[in-house]
Amino acid sequence: MQLSFHNSLTRTREPFRPIDPAHVRMYVCGPTVYDLAHLGNARPVVVFDVLARLLRRVFPHVTYARNITDVDDKINARARESGKTIAEVTAQTAADFHADMAALNNLPPDIEPRATDHIPQMIVLCKKLIASGHAYAAEGHVLFAVASFADYGRLSGRNQDELLAGARIDVAPYKRAPGDFVLWKPSDATLPGWESPWGRGRPGWHIECSAMAWEHLGETFDIHGGGADLLFPHHENEVAQSRCAHGTAGMASIWMHNGMLTVDGEKMSKSLGNFFILRDVLARGPWVGEAFRLLLLRTHYRSALDYTETALAEARAELDDFYAMLARPAPEGEALPGMVDWVLEPLGDDLNTPLALARLRDLRTLENVANVGGSAAAVHARTPAPWSPAPGVARAAVLEAAAVLGLLWHDPAAWRQGGGDTAAIEAAIASRLAARAAKDWAEADRIRAALTTQGIVLEDGAGTTSWRRA
Numbered sequence: 001m002q003l004s005f006h007n008s009l010t011r012t013r014e015p016f017r018p019i020d021p022a023h024v025r026m027y028v029c030g031p032t033v034y035d036l037a038h039l040g041n042a043r044p045v046v047v048f049d050v051l052a053r054l055l056r057r058v059f060p061h062v063t064y065a066r067n068i069t070d071v072d073d074k075i076n077a078r079a080r081e082s083g084k085t086i087a088e089v090t091a092q093t094a095a096d097f098h099a100d101m102a103a104l105n106n107l108p109p110d111i112e113p114r115a116t117d118h119i120p121q122m123i124v125l126c127k128k129l130i131a132s133g134h135a136y137a138a139e140g141h142v143l144f145a146v147a148s149f150a151d152y153g154r155l156s157g158r159n160q161d162e163l164l165a166g167a168r169i170d171v172a173p174y175k176r177a178p179g180d181f182v183l184w185k186p187s188d189a190t191l192p193g194w195e196s197p198w199g200r201g202r203p204g205w206h207i208e209c210s211a212m213a214w215e216h217l218g219e220t221f222d223i224h225g226g227g228a229d230l231l232f233p234h235h236e237n238e239v240a241q242s243r244c245a246h247g248t249a250g251m252a253s254i255w256m257h258n259g260m261l262t263v264d265g266e267k268m269s270k271s272l273g274n275f276f277i278l279r280d281v282l283a284r285g286p287w288v289g290e291a292f293r294l295l296l297l298r299t300h301y302r303s304a305l306d307y308t309e310t311a312l313a314e315a316r317a318e319l320d321d322f323y324a325m326l327a328r329p330a331p332e333g334e335a336l337p338g339m340v341d342w343v344l345e346p347l348g349d350d351l352n353t354p355l356a357l358a359r360l361r362d363l364r365t366l367e368n369v370a371n372v373g374g375s376a377a378a379v380h381a382r383t384p385a386p387w388s389p390a391p392g393v394a395r396a397a398v399l400e401a402a403a404v405l406g407l408l409w410h411d412p413a414a415w416r417q418g419g420g421d422t423a424a425i426e427a428a429i430a431s432r433l434a435a436r437a438a439k440d441w442a443e444a445d446r447i448r449a450a451l452t453t454q455g456i457v458l459e460d461g462a463g464t465t466s467w468r469r470a
């Protein structure tokens, strides 16, 4: 499969050619662990989870690193407010993040480096940058001298003169230029700190990612990802640090950025009352994790994405259709040659998930036609061959392709029953079957009617009854 991706660095679609085709390396900026993930935090995790799954299908060996930023002033502030230790805040928040991302069926990255485990590497980078004239120490700080790097601004498309000319109020007195950014800063006794040649201190955020990417992926690697909000200054500063420290012509070959998530057309904000913690949304039911993942993938990753209740309900309805197909008895099948690749091909075209999902729906239609009849002419107009598979065949292809998107992981019967406590429903159905066996039709009908008012639909088969939520 040919892969090409939009590169933020060159602003063009480029064929993906790994530095080492035997080992593809990708770095994605992970969470700063001070608070529960909100809806927008899930988007890069899902987008780059799909990309990692795709790369693993195409290449023999992939290393996907996503860091945890566990030293940051936001963490220090949260610990002070909550009366917890910094270690308690970061351990709890990282565990919450893992649980929430698993609820969206994201696989863990291959490596999850933590910033506090890489302080020596950060100090080495600072020393190298000072030695090469790209950084300077002042008043316990180490600062990157933006003027020393001619390519500063290239990734984010900002003109360095404009950046430097930008009048700023309250420029710290130890800075040579307003745009110079912090690599290292002093810590007083109340703050986390490590001994360094510049006194006890702690790293700036940007140097953390340069150090972790270097340690685990090398001086240069294939893909660097993150949200578009990280392009400037975070990624611009990462590139400056890494290129100047290592003397390389680039950091990552391809930079990929996902678009932002809005809620009801507005930027999420606590003051607008449209700020959603992911965990609160997930608590609505066991179906939400998959419906939200599908909602995210229905929009191309580079586009802005608007979260609405309607969009979540639409995603759930689409999954209901897939699970209705999967719940139908059908023989074990094997996908026809080309079926799975046809669905996945758009992912190689800058991760076009909307088109891959449309093709997945077409295979679902083929399975439905094979099982219950109808016309496949409309689908055949789009497929590379007039596939008319036997029952179970298109279904096998749907499941294999969906796994690359990280979808359709629920048990079909459990999905249709909506999860939750089903014991009372099962007991009522057993009573109704007993009433029917005793030819007590009035009692059997009474139980069915009672279940109907609870939104439970019974489907009688030969000697058994299955059920689903309406």
Ligand SMILES: [Zn+2]
Pocket (backbone or CB within 6 Å): 028, 029, 030, 209, 234, 238
């Ligand atoms: Zn980063």
